[in-house]
Amino acid sequence: MKPSSRVTIRDVAVAAGVSVATVSKVLNARYGVSATTSAHVQSVIRELGYEASLVAQSLRNHRTNVIGILVADLEPFSTELLKGAAKAIKGTGYELVVYSAGGRSSDHAGWEQRYLSRLSGTLIDGAVLVTPTVVDVDYGTAVVAVDPHAGPSGMPTVDSDNLLGARLGTQHLLDLGHRRIAMLSGRPDLESAKLREQGYTDALRAAGVPVDPALIQVGNYDPDASAEAARRLLDGPDRPTAIFAANDISAIAAIEVANGMGLRVPEDLSVVGFDNVPEAALATPALTTVEQPIHEMGHRAIDLLIQLMRGEPVEQTHVRLTTSLVVRQSTRAIGANA
Amino acid sequence: MKPSSRVTIRDVAVAAGVSVATVSKVLNARYGVSATTSAHVQSVIRELGYEASLVAQSLRNHRTNVIGILVADLEPFSTELLKGAAKAIKGTGYELVVYSAGGRSSDHAGWEQRYLSRLSGTLIDGAVLVTPTVVDVDYGTAVVAVDPHAGPSGMPTVDSDNLLGARLGTQHLLDLGHRRIAMLSGRPDLESAKLREQGYTDALRAAGVPVDPALIQVGNYDPDASAEAARRLLDGPDRPTAIFAANDISAIAAIEVANGMGLRVPEDLSVVGFDNVPEAALATPALTTVEQPIHEMGHRAIDLLIQLMRGEPVEQTHVRLTTSLVVRQSTRAIGANA
DNA sequence: ATCGTTGTTGATAACGTTATCGGAAGCTAT
DNA sequence: ATAGCTTCCGATAACGTTATCAACAACGAT
Numbered sequence: 001m002k003p004s005s006r007v008t009i010r011d012v013a014v015a016a017g018v019s020v021a022t023v024s025k026v027l028n029a030r031y032g033v034s035a036t037t038s039a040h041v042q043s044v045i046r047e048l049g050y051e052a053s054l055v056a057q058s059l060r061n062h063r064t065n066v067i068g069i070l071v072a073d074l075e076p077f078s079t080e081l082l083k084g085a086a087k088a089i090k091g092t093g094y095e096l097v098v099y100s101a102g103g104r105s106s107d108h109a110g111w112e113q114r115y116l117s118r119l120s121g122t123l124i125d126g127a128v129l130v131t132p133t134v135v136d137v138d139y140g141t142a143v144v145a146v147d148p149h150a151g152p153s154g155m156p157t158v159d160s161d162n163l164l165g166a167r168l169g170t171q172h173l174l175d176l177g178h179r180r181i182a183m184l185s186g187r188p189d190l191e192s193a194k195l196r197e198q199g200y201t202d203a204l205r206a207a208g209v210p211v212d213p214a215l216i217q218v219g220n221y222d223p224d225a226s227a228e229a230a231r232r233l234l235d236g237p238d239r240p241t242a243i244f245a246a247n248d249i250s251a252i253a254a255i256e257v258a259n260g261m262g263l264r265v266p267e268d269l270s271v272v273g274f275d276n277v278p279e280a281a282l283a284t285p286a287l288t289t290v291e292q293p294i295h296e297m298g299h300r301a302i303d304l305l306i307q308l309m310r311g312e313p314v315e316q317t318h319v320r321l322t323t324s325l326v327v328r329q330s331t332r333a334i335g336a337n338a
Numbered sequence: 339m340k341p342s343s344r345v346t347i348r349d350v351a352v353a354a355g356v357s358v359a360t361v362s363k364v365l366n367a368r369y370g371v372s373a374t375t376s377a378h379v380q381s382v383i384r385e386l387g388y389e390a391s392l393v394a395q396s397l398r399n400h401r402t403n404v405i406g407i408l409v410a411d412l413e414p415f416s417t418e419l420l421k422g423a424a425k426a427i428k429g430t431g432y433e434l435v436v437y438s439a440g441g442r443s444s445d446h447a448g449w450e451q452r453y454l455s456r457l458s459g460t461l462i463d464g465a466v467l468v469t470p471t472v473v474d475v476d477y478g479t480a481v482v483a484v485d486p487h488a489g490p491s492g493m494p495t496v497d498s499d500n501l502l503g504a505r506l507g508t509q510h511l512l513d514l515g516h517r518r519i520a521m522l523s524g525r526p527d528l529e530s531a532k533l534r535e536q537g538y539t540d541a542l543r544a545a546g547v548p549v550d551p552a553l554i555q556v557g558n559y560d561p562d563a564s565a566e567a568a569r570r571l572l573d574g575p576d577r578p579t580a581i582f583a584a585n586d587i588s589a590i591a592a593i594e595v596a597n598g599m600g601l602r603v604p605e606d607l608s609v610v611g612f613d614n615v616p617e618a619a620l621a622t623p624a625l626t627t628v629e630q631p632i633h634e635m636g637h638r639a640i641d642l643l644i645q646l647m648r649g650e651p652v653e654q655t656h657v658r659l660t661t662s663l664v665v666r667q668s669t670r671a672i673g674a675n676a
Numbered sequence: 677a678t679c680g681t682t683g684t685t686g687a688t689a690a691c692g693t694t695a696t697c698g699g700a701a702g703c704t705a706t
Numbered sequence: 707a708t709a710g711c712t713t714c715c716g717a718t719a720a721c722g723t724t725a726t727c728a729a730c731a732a733c734g735a736t
Binding site: 051055056076079 | 344345387388389390391392393394396397411412413414417418420421423424433434435436437438439451452455456457458459460461478615616617619620624
Binding site for chain 4: 006008009010020021024025027028030052053055056057058059060061
């Protein structure tokens, strides 16, 4: 009745009256143990509820059967990705560990490098990095980057067609008759943000609508910064009639700001987001947005990683999935009445 | 140019021309290293990109600063819980590890026991168990159970008021005039499922509506089993006009079955779910459901766990949060036309 | 009787890290 | 000059596990 400390392999050995080496052999079904001892040891293992320490195992054996998913934070995008990854990992025999330092990541770029150094070689056999900032390094382990900040490079990546998606989102607003369309852009240092902004300007130019730099404000993919940027956009004299936001979180923040200023969405202002996280559908009004197939991105990242870990040849190391428009209630034709 | 293997503390020591002990002292800011050596070692550390192995550290020091969240699978409920937990952990200095064996858990009950044995003592200082089946054991580590299968017992727990929630959901259907209300129940071995079923029967009895055992079918919290159960319910001659499902996944499965049979929701059949995961709002029609404050459950679980780990006195070891009804589009007054 | 073979078991090193302890060197006070 | 003190550094054990190798017994074959 004092199971206060872990039961180790040594406890099992003592209880069974054998050496730790023998217990280890039984555990790993190694040759060289008599049937009777094996049975006895197994019963002791069950009795004590012994389970080998993952940590000690992985320090000794450099192969664990664990895949790590390294995220800066557990926000909607990364948790959706987890669902897809979890589905992909079923039946593969691998286990999944998600690691997050919980927001401490903002202290410095290169968090993924630190996490990876801390975990790779021991604990995990391979890793999926979610929106990493550094991808040009040669890590020791098998690694796949999802939505990397610098775009596809040497490292295997999975991302989606940000350029197309931004064109679709902007075109949707153009089709509804909007001409003063603002952009709530993402973090300027990230490839995805650049592409989304470029898709926006491309669509405007193709439609013959001049691009007004004053209508592009940085929201940094962040709710607070986006709220401020939205305030700047909506406060001016010549207010835009629509906002294309670089992600759903920014779009939702913009809607809140608009409501606070007495503007109704979509009657007075149309808003389009990007990502299609579940929260987009929960917003009021439900958000029209550009969908990234996040589940599939997680699934494909795991598939690709497992191929790499097994040393199998991979047909393509850069997987790009398509994006599409999801129309909900936050957009409306200009001038249309309720 | 051969960073194929991990850079260890030994590599740093050699490169800096000191012993591993000294490097360790520098890393941990221990007393007994001159300022000049310390600076030199630190520069070498930066240069090599060295980061201490979490595994080796935790094997040696039994205190890591890592909290584990152990889940059977990464489905909507547990991922929502993660978001709340992630918020709670910010600024506490703890890191977060989510562990899942990826569906392998179904092979045997007691997965939480195995996971915990595998990780506790090493790697994690404390754990949050999500819907564990066994809670009466005295684990060695600090542990908090969320939504435990057997209801609150000796172990600290966080759950929500399932009984009240089920009454609310059923009452909503009664208020809409429904009398033949079916129940798609959960896994019979789980406390939460029992309470939800009891809330359903309580509400019916209080309204003077007889409970028909044929209208209670086991959906097991599982989409496939729920689809079958829904088929049984809707196939009969005296079809129910409403279904109260034990969770959102079951409810969504039921809606799909109804659609497949040519029944429209909510015109021909009203459906109420339980949980209010984001997927509920994404369903068509958007699901009326009983909300559990899942984010807050995750937050409170982490708060409680950290208190326990720090040995602080806790006011209450069993936290129960309230549930509430969220009305969306999947329910309608009986006989009402579109 | 001796040898080799087979079957079974245990002692030990190693994985990467940190805490403990002892020792070397430089200094001050006698 | 020597004793004592301080400062700095390195050797080593230990955490829990597994692979390697040696030891040992029993046995049949020569």
